[in-house]
Amino acid sequence: MRGTTVITGADGYLGRQLAAALLADGDDDLVLAVRADDSSELAAKKERLDQRLGPQARSRTRVVAADLSRDDALADIDTRSVTRIVHAAAVTRFNVERDLAQRVNVDGTARLRAFAARCDNLQRLAMLSTLYAAGRRRGDVHEERLDDVGFVNHYEWSKWAAEEEVLGAAGELPVSVLRLPTLVADDDGGQVTQYNAFHNTLKLFYYGLLSLLPGDGATPLSLATASFTASAVTRLLDPAIADGVYHICPDPADTATLDQLVDTAFTVFERDPGFQRRGLMRPLPCDQESFEDLLSAADLLRGGPINQSLSSVSPFAHQLYLPKTFRNDALRAAWPGYTAPDPLALAETTCLRLIESKWGRRTQETP
Structure with a gap:
């Protein structure tokens, strides 16, 4: 059934990839929420998204300004039509300042959760997090809610705290936390358009x-492409897939x-x-x-x-x-036969x- 999917941070690196993947997979209308200080910045971002997604997408997309540091950030979106929300907006710098991480990554997620609670037909609220919300853990990290064990930087802390905002609504809202690996290329060809x-x-x-x-030297590093990650997120947005925490990463043996x-x-x-x-x-x-x-x-x-x-x-x-192994049993169960990029071939x-x-x-x- 046709619905409406809201993507926050839709003009970001992964947000654009997700919008393209969702347009190709399904028939939902997309509300592309971007941060814009004025009408001219909004128009410029809309033009760039139109170029990225192609003119054929215009009939199914709407670009709206949404600054999640404001309580009314999503006021222009009709909550009755929203069936899915993908929260991709975040500051992703490892050296982000604590106050900025709090304001954007944590408080912004809390506002989004409040918006989701007003969407009566919501089927899924998916927050894009990071594997390193695991912080200073060592050993196996499972697809579950995590305790605060300390963090290497404010970015990791803020994503863990944002997860807490979302997972705190489990049982009341259909929430999922999708922890992502380090994205090193757009696709298996190794092209890089976003540097980290x-x-x-x-x-x-x-x-x-x-x-x-x-x-x-024995520390496993989970790497992936934006195309693989977008495909995985698209799969996990299916209402038939259970809510919960998922690690979108290669199998431990292939890391x-x-x-x-x-x-x-x-x-x-x-x-x-x-x-x-x-x-x-x-x-x-x-x-x-x-x-x-x-x-x-x-x-x-x-x-x-x-x-x-x-x-x-x-x-x-x-x-x-801090060597740690990210288990992805839930991902493998939800996406049988999936294939992640070969890490060494991708690095090469x-x-x-x-x-x-x-x-x-x-x-x-x-x-």
Whole structure:
């Protein structure tokens, strides 16, 4: 039956992917909620979404301004027509400030939950979270509500707190929390249009700006593509799928370790003539105590290249000393026969595309 799906953060990296996937899979109308300060910014974002989704989508989409820092953010949406909500709006920087993370990621989710409670025909409220809402845990992490065990950065804390806002409504609302891995490419071809800590760290290694490798080499790192993630979210929005917590990630047995990923990256780098000319060595492993000492020393050199390099890595690097395995039994049961990208093949193709594009600079320079 045709309904209406609301996507918050619809102009974001994953929001756009989800909108395209939902238009291709089903016949729901889509309300694309974006943050816009005025009518001109809203018009510009609508134009970009039209270009991304194609003119054929206009009959099924409506773009609305929605600043979730305001209580009336979704007042323009008819609650009677809403059947599904995908909450993709968030600040996703690992170095996000605490107050901003509270205001956008936590308080914004609370406002969205209040809006969802007014939607009488709601079939699913799905919040996109992160695997690292698990915080400082080690070992197996299951698809369940998690206790506060401490966090590496404010981003992780805010996503856990946002999960609490949503899961606190379980039993009253049809809620799901979908924890996502690190998205390293748009698709299996390795194209990158959104850069994050994974790409920035590889850039530091490639240009010789970071010679140490923080972390336990046996730490599993769950990587995926935006296309795989959008397909998984689309599957889990099906009303026939049970509510709950899902880890959208490869099976534990198919998850690469830090050592494997670094070895794959440098195998690609070492075939590149530019990298060969620099004569750079592979990074040296660095234990946690030594890394902490390095951060303390770099902090005394504010504005220097060492401090700048480490500041882009440190907000997440502490996770690399906390090996954990993300179980995805609920995902596998809900999506029989699913296939996640091969992590080492994905890392290889992504590194190749990063070198070809010079981390996006060559693409930007192309007329």
